[in-house]
Amino acid sequence: MPTPDRWPKQHEFLSYGMAVLSVIAALFIALLLQIQYHFEPFVLFLCAMMFSAWFGGVKPGLLALALSMLAFHYYFLVPINPLGVEMEIPRLLVAALTSLFVVVLSAAQSGAMAALRESEQRYLSLFENMAEGVAYLRIVFENGEPQDAIYLEVNPAWQSLTGLRDVVGRRVSQFVPNVHEVIPEFFERSGRVAVTGRPERFETYSTSLKKWLSIAAYRPRKGHVIAVLDDITERKHTEHHRRLVIDSIPTMAWSVRPDGVVDFLNQPWLDYTGLSLEQYLKEPTGPIHPDDIPRVLEKWRAGIAIGTPYEDEMRLRRADGEYRWFLVRTVPLSDGQGNIVKWYGTSTDIEDRKRAEDGLRQSEFDLAEAQRVARLGSWTFDVATQTVRWSDETYRIFDVEKTTSGNAYETFLSHVHPDDRNRVWEANAKARSSGESFEVEYRINTRGGHLKHIRELGHARKHSSGAVLDLFGTAQDITERKQAENALRDSAVQLQALSRRLVELQESERKELARELHDRVGQNLTALKINIDILQSVLASQGKEEVVARIADSATLLESTMDTIENVMSELRPPMLDDHGLAAALDWYARNFSRRTGISVAVRAGEPAVRSTPQVEITLFRIAQEALNNVAKHAAAQHIEIALDQANGECLMSVEDDGIGFNCLNDASGKPKPGLGIVTMRERSQAVGGRLEVKALPGGGTQLAVRVQC
């Protein structure tokens, strides 16, 4: 099978066939003419060649030429000596050249025609199918002014755009009577185009169509206009919308061409600066605070050189002259090939934020300072994550690097002294579960090996549902206070020991003095008294009256001296206390007291099986003495009862009165009045390991009770 390529195409067959047929037809007509009229009609062959060339192109034309030459030759030069045509060659050449010329011309003509036809076809298709509406108009002038126009041609797009049908040949005013109002610029512009021939493009809003139109008009020939309409309503709306958005955002926005010239400033920008675009362009750095200009320009140059988005902060002048801080963000728009076609920017007013930040920074600084000065750190414990957050001072107190601290609660606990950890943890846990505030004191070990005392206060912050969200509190370094407290306690202990020692010394001194008085002075006085009495009686028997009187006076003086000594001894240390025990001594003292004051005293004191130590006895005796004297001085009592009981190795002595009661013992703040000796009594009782209590009795009166191991 022969491949299609090797064979001429179908229309080539037709072309060649037509060439053959046309030559045959020419020959046939020529034969008829030869026979009928005896002349040689070469023109017929020319026609055949022209037709072939026109129909089929150069190649069929050449075929027709060749056939015609043969036919002509064989017909007109009867073949006597074919190709031996010396006589005929010039004529033949002329004929051949003429024929060639005709063939080429015809073929060329035919090609041009086909091209034209094709082009026309294409433009017609374009015209019919294009999205833009096209109208071909002839402008009607009256008095040199364009008044109306006649539709010569419109495409389907135009029809659907305008909604008008069957307009060709009719006037615009027939369809749009108030065309001047609907498209006011239309005739002015199209008239101008029709006259000047300069194409114009403009955008206009058609109130009848309620559409934004982009109209391009040009003049195909004088007095005529072709108008291309494009519906740009949507674009216009988008544009308008975008503009509206840009103008109504509270942020100032702008755009800059790559050459650095600002080409757009939104309304907020204009409103803020009080400038127009034109005013701004005259002095582009005008609104920037003079101090910021060098830095801003440097940054801008660097920014555009790199071509990446960047931010800057600067002060911009408001219309009223006030400078406010702005955050300026600049973003490049690239064409996709790496070339920047525009810069877009926003300027956000951060003055308030900056002020708030400054204020916040200041108050944070103040807080940190206050914490540092007070040695009081703060902390937060997040219940959900079990983590702690510390203030700087807390880090300082714990002597922990802020970076290495870690946030886990366990880290914190690891600093706490092992003996205190449980307590701290329990306080925290209790606050978390109960929502109650807490206070806990504990010790921490610092890196330097120091022991610090911390006083921690915690407060639970709750959700509205009552659940504990976090604990917030303070940690105070109370090491110095603790040390001072300890020192104070030590010195108080020392003071107490000293005062006990003083009391003991006093008692032993008194005892010693009383013994000395008795043993030395008292005994000698007794001896003197006896001897003086003897002397007196001997001398009296000898009748020496004068001397006897002197001796009698001496005896009296001596007796009163002995009384005095006895009293002094009793005051120093009642002899019956050592001789007969506490009960007897209390009994004796009570009786003397009653005699002296008129207050009745009942002593209920059984003789103990085993006497207490002398220290306990003297202590209880002195307390009873002091108590009775207090009652006499302050209580306005009628009756006092002293009870002394011994049981289970414990002595209980109570002194009750029926006086005006407790108020006389305490001052307004509830502390014992000074000078009542309550403190001394308590000291004395503590010195022998006892406890002293003073309480009000119902119905008035006071009870003082001492309990001591005996």
Added chain:
Amino acid sequence: MTIRILIADDHAVVAEGLRYLVEAQTDMKVVALVGDGREAVRRAIVDSPDVVLMDIAMPVLNGNEAARIVRQRCLQTRVIMLSAYSDSVHVYRALQAGAAGYIAKKSVARELVDAIRTVHAGKYYLSGQFTDSLIDHVVHKGASDDPLLRLSSRERQVLQMLAEGHSVAKISEELSLSPKTVETYRARMMQKLEIGDFASLVRFAIQQGVTPLE
């Protein structure tokens, strides 16, 4: 018949003075002078004196204890206590220990002979000034042994009204006390008297004659 006397005093001058006073009497004779309580007991047992003049404050064994032993061992011997103390407690204790007489040393020269004769006659001798204080002492001692006296007068009032069957409300109204105070009084009385229940408290009140039985 001579009264034989033992003198016990650790002060030599006093002892000599006493001897002088005693021997100035024709019917009295000092059998021994001793300087402490133990010696006094020993010599008393050996010599069986009629009267021992005993200093109350002596080394080794004090006068009271020596007197107690002497009284036990020598039934006929009478002890006179000599003391620098003139308080009732010492007097009372000395008498308790078995002394038959008590003389203040300051008035010993005046009273000694009288005292010896009195106790030797089987009677008690006290310096005049001690009689009052001793009576006072005994009265008070007795008083503090009376359980009723352990109560204050207010408490006794409350006890009487309770025993008479008055309600707490009534008592509080009568005595212008709060009911709570009355309750407290009641509780304290029971505590003081070591009485466990209210019925026993009322019985106690009737027994002690706080209120007559009708």
